[in-house]
Amino acid sequence: MTYNFDEIIERHGTGCVKHDMLLQHYGRTDLTAMWVADMDFRSPDCISEAIRRRSEHPVYGYSFSTESYRKTMLSWLSRHYGIEAERDQLHFIPGIVAGIAFALMAFTHEDDKILVLTPVYPPFINLPDGSGRTLVASQLKIENGRFAIDFDDLRNKARGCKMMIMANPHNPGGTVWSADDLRKVAAICAENHVMVIDDEIHADLTLPGYQHTAFPLVSKEAAENCLMFFSPSKTFNIAGLSSSICYVGNDELRQRFYGFLDTYEIAHGNVFSIVGAEAAYTHGEEWLSQLLDYLAGNVAFTSDFLKREMPEVKAVMPEASYLAWLDFSAYGYPHAETWQRLLDRAHVALNDGTTFGGKAYENCFRINIGCPRSVLNDVLQRIAKAME
Ligand SMILES: Cc1ncc(COP(=O)(O)O)c(C=O)c1O
Numbered sequence: 001m002t003y004n005f006d007e008i009i010e011r012h013g014t015g016c017v018k019h020d021m022l023l024q025h026y027g028r029t030d031l032t033a034m035w036v037a038d039m040d041f042r043s044p045d046c047i048s049e050a051i052r053r054r055s056e057h058p059v060y061g062y063s064f065s066t067e068s069y070r071k072t073m074l075s076w077l078s079r080h081y082g083i084e085a086e087r088d089q090l091h092f093i094p095g096i097v098a099g100i101a102f103a104l105m106a107f108t109h110e111d112d113k114i115l116v117l118t119p120v121y122p123p124f125i126n127l128p129d130g131s132g133r134t135l136v137a138s139q140l141k142i143e144n145g146r147f148a149i150d151f152d153d154l155r156n157k158a159r160g161c162k163m164m165i166m167a168n169p170h171n172p173g174g175t176v177w178s179a180d181d182l183r184k185v186a187a188i189c190a191e192n193h194v195m196v197i198d199d200e201i202h203a204d205l206t207l208p209g210y211q212h213t214a215f216p217l218v219s220k221e222a223a224e225n226c227l228m229f230f231s232p233s234k235t236f237n238i239a240g241l242s243s244s245i246c247y248v249g250n251d252e253l254r255q256r257f258y259g260f261l262d263t264y265e266i267a268h269g270n271v272f273s274i275v276g277a278e279a280a281y282t283h284g285e286e287w288l289s290q291l292l293d294y295l296a297g298n299v300a301f302t303s304d305f306l307k308r309e310m311p312e313v314k315a316v317m318p319e320a321s322y323l324a325w326l327d328f329s330a331y332g333y334p335h336a337e338t339w340q341r342l343l344d345r346a347h348v349a350l351n352d353g354t355t356f357g358g359k360a361y362e363n364c365f366r367i368n369i370g371c372p373r374s375v376l377n378d379v380l381q382r383i384a385k386a387m388e
Pocket residue numbers: 037094095096097098121167171199201202231233239244
């Protein structure tokens with residue numbers, strides 16, 4: 001079967017953040033939404049069918065991670081990440097941001113230092129900041145159009161930190177970290193007694209030609225010192241089902257974290273999150289493989305367009321997922337003017353780069369290219385015109 005990712009799906013009025021909350025976030029609704037990280041594609045039918053079947057039973061009582069759900073998660077972890085885990089090393093979590101929040105609560109206290117690589121997905125900044133922890137940011141460099149870790153800086157900054165929160169692959173920009181990068185991160189963190197929260201939500205969307213490495217596999221110190229989160233939510237466009245999984249190899253960390261989750265009873269699935277995730281990981285492979293080809297096509301299309309029509313833009317294009325990072329500084333406009341041009345002239349809602357790490361990212365914006373190519377083409381044309 002061939003899936004049609006060119007189909008335009010009307011999402012307004014479905015209560016989705018991306019299209020229905022433009023007014024709250026941008027003060028207007030006349031924008032094409034290219035911000036929140038979900039895709040404008042139909043999720044695979046296997047998921048909606050499984051949910052429909054379950055919804056036909058009229059009792060929606062408490063649910064749990066069934067044995068078949070657990071087996072399916074273990075199998076995905078083995079086939080896609082190369083990790084051979086045991087049943088009790090996994091725990092359901094109702095979303096990865098929630099999982100990170102729980103980890104902050106379980107392992108850190110107010111004033112503890114939390115290390116991140118900026119620019120980064122805003123909750124990695126807002127969660128520590130908002131909970132009285134002290135954020136320590138190691139700024140990424142850009143080398144050959146991709147993010148690169150400044151290991152000297154990371155080593156200096158890691159001293160005295162309690163935890164590092166890391167996206168593997170990275171958001172924004174979708175940089176796929178090499179096994180060597182990850183091994184160095186693991187060594188620096190281990191030397192400094194910094195535990196690692198390894199967020200692999202974008203891993204399944206590693207594009208053809210790139211090689212993702214699961215963090216726990218790179219070294220013994222990595223395996224023994226991290227919580228790894230993964231999820232079908234980005235992969236199959238089911239973020240609204242709030243269905244994610246935690247894997248912890250180390251006994252002590254696992255007992256402490258899963259003990260925390262179970263004591264406070266904060267990590268239960270709901271009927272549809274369990275059913276949807278199981279269907280996705282059981283029957284979604286072919287859809288995913290076609291999605292990756294389509295996304296790779298969108299990346300190539302965007303790169304070509306930028307080179308041809310907006311050579312001023314310095315871009316970090318995704319090696320995984322669909323979140324490109326665009327730096328408009330070379331146009332010479334102040335940040336506020338670039339922003340106004342994008343809103344008033346292009347009528348496009350992008351993410352403001354400053355929310356990914358502050359003033360250093362003025363004139364940078366994140367664009368979500370997980371949409372039909374006709375929409376992407378239209379948006380890019382409008383941005384190019386708006387920047388003239
Ligand atoms: C790196 C990263 N982690 C977590 C999330 C959100 O995860 P969840 O919806 O499971 O909380 C996102 C969404 O964009 C993300 O990019």
